[in-house]
Amino acid sequence: MRQKRRCENMKTISIVNLKGGVGKTVTAVNLAAILATEYNARVLLIDADHQGNASRFYRIPAEPGTLADLFEGMCLCYSDLVQHTIYRGLDVIPADMSLAALDLDGSLPDDVQGGTPRDRALRVLTDLRDAVIEDDAYDYLIIDCPPAFSVASISAVAASSDIVIPVKPGAFEIDGMAELLRQIDGIRRVNGAVQVGVLLTMWHNADVVRQGEDWLRANCPVPVFQTRIRRTDKVDESTFAREPVCQWSPTSAAARDYRAWVREYLGGGTDGAQG
Ligand SMILES: Nc1ncnc2c1ncn2[C@@H]1O[C@H](COP(=O)(O)OP(=O)(O)OP(=O)(O)O)[C@@H](O)[C@H]1O
Ligand SMILES: [Mg+2]
Incomplete structure (x- = not known):
């Protein structure tokens, strides 16, 4: 039987980068799968992207409801939106x-107490997190x-509690660094206490990638994880097959790297990473 744990130390990890196609969803779905299947953790993966890629990955339909229902006040309790995956311990909203409609003026409910509709919307995931902690439902x-912000x-x-910013080092140049700094600044203004770590994704052995990595490690104001995720076709194949890469190809470079990264992350948050 699954051991019951207290989740006062529950971690809430957002995978963030304003740049598209840097490996956010691949990182989110694989982190979730590794924690559930290899660490026996109770994991709730929340898809906060209107593209719905993480939902599609785990074959989760939009019925009976989606995250937008919480923001729009159509659903009051996160547990009504939770769906199970085929992996024990791994659930998805x-x-x-x-969800895209939320960012259009006037789409948020205006009959709520305590601040503007936007203020309330910005608290929705904090309220969800607090309810999960009260229920002791997930780790x-x-x-x-x-x-997008x-x-x-x-x-x-x-x-x-933690933010992981996946970065593709090959596509990295001065402009990219300035944009990353602006993002980190924006994150800190929203949540000053959050731990931020940068994860190098789609790494491969090329001069431009190694130079980008060196530059980032030397200049990034937040820790950069030692582990980097190598580029391999197995990731695309696993996305197509809708299976976490550790299941699809357990010995592939990306599977080994994601496992090593989770180990590094659990070993000390972003503290063990290179600053
Ligand atoms: N380690 C990797 N090796 C090879 N391909 C990868 C790797 N990581 C991600 N990819 C591929 O890169 C593409 C973009 O990945 P992903 O969808 O995770 O990016 P994203 O940052 O979530 O994009 P968006 O901003 O649009 O949500 C996908 O086709 C994915 O399969
Ligand atoms: Mg994505």
Whole structure:
């Protein structure tokens, strides 16, 4: 029987980068799978991206409800939105295009107490986190964010204990660093207490990648994890097959790297990472 644990130390980890296609969703779905299947943890993966990629990955339909229902006040309790995956201990709250409507003026309910509709929306994921802690329901909340500072992603940042920023080092140049600094600044303004760590994804052995990595490690104001995730076709294959890469190809470079990264992360948050 699954051992009952207290989750006062529950971690809420958001995967954030305003840049698209850097490996946020791949990181979120694989982190969730590794924690559930290899660490016996109770994991709730929250899809906060209207693209719904994490939901599709785990074959989670938009019925009976999606994260947008919590923001719109159509659903009051997160547990009504939770769906199980085929992996023991891994549940998902899905998202779909309806989440995008939140960022349009006037789409948030205006009949709520305590602040403007936007203020309330920004608290939704913090309230969800607190309810999960009260229920002792999960050990980890993992939030896959869209490539935008949307209402849902700001709400995710506000609720987080940890933020992981996946970065593709090959595509890295001075502009990229300036943008990353602006993002970290924005994150800190929303949540001053959050731990931020940068994870190098789609790493491969090329001059431009190694130079980008060296530059980032020397200049990044937040820790950069030692472990980097190598680029391999197995990740694309696993996404197509909708299986975590550790299940699809356990010995592939990305599977080994994601396992090593989770070990590093659990070993000391981002503290063990290189500053
Ligand atoms: N380690 C890897 N090796 C090879 N391909 C990868 C790796 N990580 C991610 N990819 C591929 O890169 C693409 C983008 O990944 P992903 O969807 O995770 O990015 P994202 O940051 O979530 O994008 P978006 O901002 O649009 O949500 C996908 O096709 C994915 O399969
Ligand atoms: Mg994504």
